[in-house]
Amino acid sequence: MNIVAADWLPYSxxxxxxxxxxxxxxxxxxxxxxxxLDDEARHGWGDCSPLPEFGIDESAAIAFAEETAIxxxxxxxxxxxxxxxxxxxxxxxxxxxxGNLGSLSLIKDDALKQALANGxxxxxxKVGIGDWQDExxxxxxxNNQLPRGTLFRLDANAAWKMDEASAxxxxxxxxxxxxxxxxxxxxxxxxxxxxxxxxxFPLAVDESIQLLDAPFFDHxxxxxxxxxxxxxxGLLATMGLALRAQARGIECVVSSGLESACGLLACAHLAAxxxxxxxxxxxxxxxxxxxxGASPPxxxxxxxxxxGTGLGFVPGLTQAxxxx
Numbered sequence: 001m002n003i004v005a006a007d008w009l010p011y012s013x014x015x016x017x018x019x020x021x022x023x024x025x026x027x028x029x030x031x032x033x034x035x036x037l038d039d040e041a042r043h044g045w046g047d048c049s050p051l052p053e054f055g056i057d058e059s060a061a062i063a064f065a066e067e068t069a070i071x072x073x074x075x076x077x078x079x080x081x082x083x084x085x086x087x088x089x090x091x092x093x094x095x096x097x098x099g100n101l102g103s104l105s106l107i108k109d110d111a112l113k114q115a116l117a118n119g120x121x122x123x124x125x126k127v128g129i130g131d132w133q134d135e136x137x138x139x140x141x142x143n144n145q146l147p148r149g150t151l152f153r154l155d156a157n158a159a160w161k162m163d164e165a166s167a168x169x170x171x172x173x174x175x176x177x178x179x180x181x182x183x184x185x186x187x188x189x190x191x192x193x194x195x196x197x198x199x200x201f202p203l204a205v206d207e208s209i210q211l212l213d214a215p216f217f218d219h220x221x222x223x224x225x226x227x228x229x230x231x232x233x234g235l236l237a238t239m240g241l242a243l244r245a246q247a248r249g250i251e252c253v254v255s256s257g258l259e260s261a262c263g264l265l266a267c268a269h270l271a272a273x274x275x276x277x278x279x280x281x282x283x284x285x286x287x288x289x290x291x292x293g294a295s296p297p298x299x300x301x302x303x304x305x306x307x308g309t310g311l312g313f314v315p316g317l318t319q320a321x322x323x324x
Contacts, residue, residue, distance in 0.1 A: 001077055005037040008048075013260060014289045019102065026053075029258055033292055033315070034065040036073060044073035045313045047263030047292075049230070054257045055207040060233045067234035068266045068311065076310035083272035083305065086239060092272035094302040096279040098122040098153050100287065104138050105130055112145060119301035122151045122178050122279050128159025132168045139175055151178035153281075158182045158207065162191055169199045177201045181226055187211060192221035202251060207231070212241070217248050224251040226281065227270075230263065235270050242274040255281030260288070261295035262313045268296055268303055269311065 010032040018027045031049025038044070046065030050058045075085040084091040099120030101107050104127050115123055127135050139152060154177060160168065165183040172180075181204040184191055189211065196203045202223035205211055209231065211221075225245045229238040242252045254271035256264050264285055271280040282303055285295035293315040297304050306312025 001073060002039045003036050003073075004039050007035050009033040009035060011260060011292050013291060015287050016289045017102070017106075017287070019258065019287065029260070029288065031061070031260060031263075032065075033260070033262055034069045035315075036069045038073050040077075042073055042076050042310075044069040044071075044076070045262050045311055045315065046070075046072070047230075047259045047266065049257065049259050049263060051230075051257055054228060054231065055209060056228065056230045056257050061230050063233040064230040064235075064263070064266075067236065068263075071235060072311040072313070079309050081305065081307070081309060082266070082269040082311050086235065086269065086273035089273075091307075092276045092305060093307075094299075094304050095268060095271050095276055095282070096122075096301060097283040097298060097303045098124045098279055098281055099301070100124045100281070100283045102126055102287075103129055104135055104142075107142065109145075112142065116147065116150070118298065120283065121149060121301055122153050124153045124155065124281060124283070126157065127154050127168075128156035128183075132160065132164050133171075136168065136171045136175075139172075143175055146176070151176045153178045153181075155181040155206070156183045158185050158187070161185060162195070165195055166198060169195060173200070179204050179224055181206045181224075182208060189216065189219075189221040196222050204253070206255070217244055217250075220245075220248055220250050222250075224253060226253050226255050228255050228257045229267055229270055230257045230259065235266060238270060239274055246274075251275075251278065253278055253280055256284040258284050258287065260292040261285065262292055262311070262315070265296055265306070265311050265313050268305055272305060 013029045015027050018025050034046040036044040046069035048061045048065035050061040075082045081091045099115035104125050179202040187208045204224035204226050206226035227238050232238045252275050
């Protein structure tokens with residue numbers, strides 16, 4: 001297989017509503033697609049969409065796009081879906097995903113009802129934006145509207161000092177919390193060990209990749225690792241991290257960096273390859289008012305993977321993509 005042509009296709013995608021975290025707010029997702037053409041007329045696609053708020057810098061985003069496009073071509077040549085090529089296992093048809101409600105203070109009743117109607121049993125919510133006591137009260141009110149068995153997956157995006165995080169975790173004792181991501185503004189292994197000891201649910205490291213050294217894996221301070229392939233520079237490097245974590249009993253969840261449909265598909269294939277039993281953070285396509293192509297559909301809380309070979313990305317099916 002030889003690459004005979006390559007080009008970059010920029011995009012700017014408006015969001016349906018602002019994306020807010022403790023680190024800031026934005027309402028447009030910008031990036032560019034990489035399109036490769038090989039000598040057998042196959043196209044390989046990759047998505048480069050840096051987002052410093054998620055720890056996704058330019059160089060890592062470029063590496064993710066380049067590797068995805070090449071692996072797309074390799075898997076097509078092997079006549080396998082990308083997840084099967086990555087794992088060496090039979091193709092996975094779907095993976096469970098959480099609903100994504102955004103910032104706790106901005107959740108509307110209709111958005112909650114829609115998420116439940118779509119079959120999500122785990123609801124991702126951004127916390128750490130307002131006073132933690134007010135947020136506990138808001139979670140209690142939301143919980144009163146939930147059917148039994150529905151869980152909150154919380155993400156604080158490094159919002160709290162240790163005393164605030166500890167108080168929040170202890171106040172969650174009677175709430176249906178599935179996990180809490182990045183609670184500490186200045187995370188250390190010792191601090192996370194202490195905080196995990198207070199929590200009956202998993203704490204997770206996401207953007208604090210500076211912690212992922214040998215001692216972290218020898219003595220895990222938390223029970224979960226959230227993986228964004230664009231942050232780690234590609235699918236293969238992220239898969240290596242996942243295998244290392246799982247060997248130490250650390251749960252792994254793949255999460256979107258709010259990429260376009262192309263990048264979301266790459267994340268979904270990785271999720272299917274490394275942890276098809278897990279509920280992943282990939283229910284983000286609905287946040288984009290426009291997209292670069294056909295995003296994978298979600299049915300009954302499960303993201304449906306393409307049945308064809310390679311990545312399965314089909315460009316040009318939305319208003320924004322018609323400009324490519």
